[in-house]
Amino acid sequence: MNIGIFSDVYFPQKNGVSTAVKLYKEEMEKLGHNVYLFIPKYSKDYKRNEKNVFEFPAIKFLFEKEQRIALPISTDIFKIRDLNLDIIHSQDPFSMGIFAEFMSKLLKIKHVGTHHTMYEYYRNYLPLIIRPTLKQTQRVIKNWCLKLDKVISPTKNIKELLVSYGVPDEHIVVIPTGIDTEKFNKKIEWNIKEEYGILPEEKILLFVGRLGPEKNIDFLIKVFHKVSYEEKNVKLIIVGDGVERNKLEELVVELDMHDKVIFTGGQPRERVLDAYKQADLFIFASYTETQGLVVLESMAAGTPVVALGKMGVYDLLNHENAGGIMLKELNEDDFAHEIIRVLKDEKLYEKLSKNAIDFVKKNYSIEVSVNKILNVYKSLLNIDKKKNL
Template structure:
């Protein structure tokens, strides 16, 4: 199959959406399919085979992110020459809408992956947030209903779309985890890199440092955790608009020496952080899946996470981690229990590794390819 991917974010920008596109593209290509990506350009962006870049502008509220100008005189002949079988969009905006237009023009199936609870991100809009939230919900519903298939990473998000009024065909396919990449990584790298004593227990967060990730809650919880367990430290892997505010919060709490901000890292270093930590902690309440939780489990980390949306399906409560309410005391208690009970940590670590294999990248890519084929067969029979 020849698959056209239209996305409003792509490398070198890092996010769960970008990671999902990377993983599925790699697996589909290995399976013999041809994947072509249509994405924004970024400063000093290297040329890549099968990646078409659009001229872009810097996003005013998100450093490092660019907004594609969804027009190019080169696009029409490129699309015509590729003879795509299917178009898969990863946003209901800008390039997602452009991809939808070309799918309709070419008469080929249109697939949309609903990666993001867009209405939960209106804090980036300076005015009229409630009106923006409602408009965003309607826009997402209408865009979904114009697609031949909508992919959701978790069942709870599929239910959420149904409640919004989406009546298009919906399939649940999580972004897969490249489990093999966590097997031969370096568990001593993290402690050596940041001079962390062997006796210290490392709590790890990986993700974008944005308001929606609820990291201020995480730091408040760690203040209490460290009061109980002085041999603990918190490592935050990633960058984002809240980084300076979070550093100030750490300083005010007297925890500057106990909280490590790594900034953005190459992927292999991130993997080394996973395998070198003891517990993964996650407080976001806006996830459609929580891909980093699957990655943490592949590294054998027990997870303590706030139970909200997609996260609730990524942790087997009491087996490979704990799910809590958005209650600081409850969150702290579960982390404290894992810090204290080594046998429980080891038991959950084994279960986490085992469960990560259930969403391996090869398995989820095969399911996606099957969905593509079913759409192509349906389109063929409908036109015949």
């Protein structure tokens, strides 16, 4: 098949959607498909060395500098018809998603979309004067989904939410974003303990993600403060960057934990994988995840998880033997108790670690996910063929 993937985010931007798009493209190409990626140009200075990627002029989003708003006015538009695309797959409802919808109508090609993000919880990035209400946001999501020929939801929980907005049940298929489990078998090259002067006997708690308010990282820092009273040989490493970084660093100083909490900033993908593999425990308290890709990646590395069980993360950790501890509410004492329990109980730790690896390989490998996506494409193409008979 000739597959067109349209996305407003892609590497070097570091987030779950970028990772998902790259994994989709690589796995589909392994299977012999031609995958063409349509994205905003990140910057004039960034040189991309990847085949079949079309970049469009873009401007920075005023309220979140890492985000781009594409202006699909490139001459590459005229090349799309010559690609003979069989299917279009968009990853968001913004500039490239709108462009994908336009091209699907123009070329009469089926359009699939993945609902990666809980946009309702990101309204705070817009100033009040242009910020939509919750109801307005839900209506926009519903209307966007109805324009698609099929909606892919990463979890059952998110599907139920979309149905509550008015999207028909049969219009949605649940396909989790997969993990490239093979990459977690590679030798560690980034030695975190050596770089940051962490002693061999000290344990590492890890958070990976964008430093935004919806991730509740301030809560995790306060939880870690409680943990450190009982567990002296432990450090918290925060991998990522974002609008909350200065505020979080100030909180660390206020709690007198500047020697125990390490901010690495954003890191290349290879280093992030190394971080998972060297951590003793992954901690996570976001309430906006459609799936929680970082949770899956940690589990793929054999690093147990203690996390808030909301939205997509609930669908992951709600399974028996998933390899993590799920908490229902944001309670500092409960989080701290579970973290300490896992760190102290060696048998429990080993069980969670083994279960985590097995769980991801069995249910969330990129091979399984991409095959399911390809089946969605094929079913839509078969419908078209039957109509033409």
